[in-house]
Amino acid sequence: MGKIRVGIVFGGKSAEHEVSLQSAKNIIDAIDRDKYHVVLIGVDKEGSWQINDEASFLLNEQDPKAIELKKTETKIAVLPGEKQGQIYNYQTKQPLPQIDVIFPIIHGTLGEDGSIQGLLRTLNLPFVGVDLLGSAVSMDKDFAKRILRDAGINVANGLVYKKYQQAEIDFTFVQEKLGLPLFVKPVNQGSSVGVNKVETEVEFEQAIKEAFLYDDKVLIEEAIIGREIECAILGNDEPIASVPGEILPQSGFYSYESKYIDESGAKLSAPADLTNEQTKNVQEEALKVFKTLDCEGMARVDFFMKPDGTLIVNEVNTVPGFTKISMYPRLWGLSGLPYPKLIDRLIELAFERHDRKQQLKSAVF
Template identity: 55%
Template sequence: MMKITVALLFGGKSTEHEVSLQSAKNIINAIDKEKYELTLIGIDKRGQWFLCDQEDFLINGDSPKDIMLKHKGLAVAFQMGKDSEQLICFAEKTFTKSIDVVFPILHGTYGEDGTVQGLLTLANIPFVGPSPLGSGIGMDKDVAKRLLRDAGIPVAKSLTYHQWEQPGINFEAVVEQLGLPVFVKPASLGSSVGISKVKQQDELFAAIKEAFAFDHKIIIEECIEGQEIECAILGNEIPIASAVGAIIPQQEFYSYAAKYIDDQGAAIQIPADIPKEIAALVQELAIKAFQVLCCEGMARVDFFLTKEHNVLINEINTIPGFTKISMYPKLWGISGISYTDLIDRLIQLALERNIKDKSIRKSY
């Protein structure tokens, strides 16, 4: 049987570059190498793309804190609109390579936000995960919240501010509408980067400055007291939900370090110790949110569960982490889908969607 060529796309210009390297390493170890032939494409922090050696592409690969991408290999790019030999390599003698499907494991901006998905769509290359539209919506917490509210899905109350509005942000007005404490977040970033918990007035403007350092738009959100609950989604038109898991932070909140560096930073409880009817509601809302936000392939939906057993959606992640302590593969593992089978299903979903997309007329 001829192997399917999978281009694993990782690294990137995002603040989550190092997380992507960890995820890529785990996918490389878990993918079925009898069925798939891997082509590794690393993107450095400047945005340059190059081929990587599977055996030697990381520095400090076993250290989440110090992991780095090696700057070596041939520069590459995708050719637009070709059905084969889409990958072009630049060297003393230019050569091309055919790619069957791309697995973008690019967390955050310039990877999870629809930019790469748009490029791959133009290049006629199937890819894992949501379309450019679903990716862009999922990345922007402000837009996602508006769509979820319109669909009757409960979300935490929040205020949105653009950078030009920064001088007019008023502490008293924020407290009147949201109370204290509040969370200040970049609107389009993940992995808790740039997020601050604000308990008093003198902390607010430092938190706003921090969030605006990472984005041109921020949200200030009410603090929901309760458990952090997560559910993984898999599928295209008829998605399925995993078991529900709980995050029990050992810090003030589920920070970047707790997610990706300190494996003692949070306790993970799978399945979550919650009533069965609440778990079923979380699964139902996760699937509904996935569909409302135009997602396909995969996503992880994060919730708050209050002491009164009210369920609110926090956010959706369209390229969830695949590190050794990441919830997405762990949730599917406890639900009966191994890491290797999960990767296989995601690739097959990408190929199925591509067949459907090819049936759409392109001329009139």
């Protein structure tokens, strides 16, 4: 049997484009070359898909702020087919060798929100990670909170406003409802993009304007006093939880810079300093969140742990970071699953779900 052809889709028309480039590089460096043939599919900031050469697909790869996708002339197009969709060289109109499985590592918009998952389902290609519905609801903090709250899972109190309601947002009203400080967030973003902690009306108004630059829905949330605990989940029908980790921000809160650029911006304590009972509680609650939001494959569930041990869900990341300082692969390494084996398992889960989906009937007659 030949090597499995893995298409790694990265970059993207997203505010987290540069993070995705870093994640892709780490996966490419770690993947088992005896088992896999890697096909690099870079998506530039304009949304154009291209085939990249592994030897030179990044510019400024050592600088997280300046890292850039090297553009190529090998643009691609996709064509749905009866069994598996085909990927074509746009210029030559010739099909590429069939890709067996896709590993999408586009963070944020059009990568983590169900968009690419829907495309890959249409192409009938196996893919790593959460399916369309779980991706969409997990990315949308508004709908995720509604679903989790309905399941009896603790979430922070908050208010959601749409773009057309911007003029109605009143600082005094929000302060009375949620107190101070507050967090202002775009609803459909990750990696703390567009997120601000505010304590004054001036900061509040600036934060609202910034959040609306990234999404047409904004979440204003109460500040939770507690430890920031994260847990990695892996699996389909029978998911498992990693040892938990803890974020110890050194600069106010766990910002985009702290996560991906400034390695001294936050300390990652892993495993987290928790009692056995607390560890078990985090793992059980993370698994409950994962299942409630219809997740499969992988996700990182982030909590606030209050002084009395109560867990409050902060957010769920269905395409967690795979950079050299990212928590998801680090937690699995500490749980006995090193990086290359983690990639193996994620690909196995992609095939497992795809095979299950193929058993479903698609016609009545």
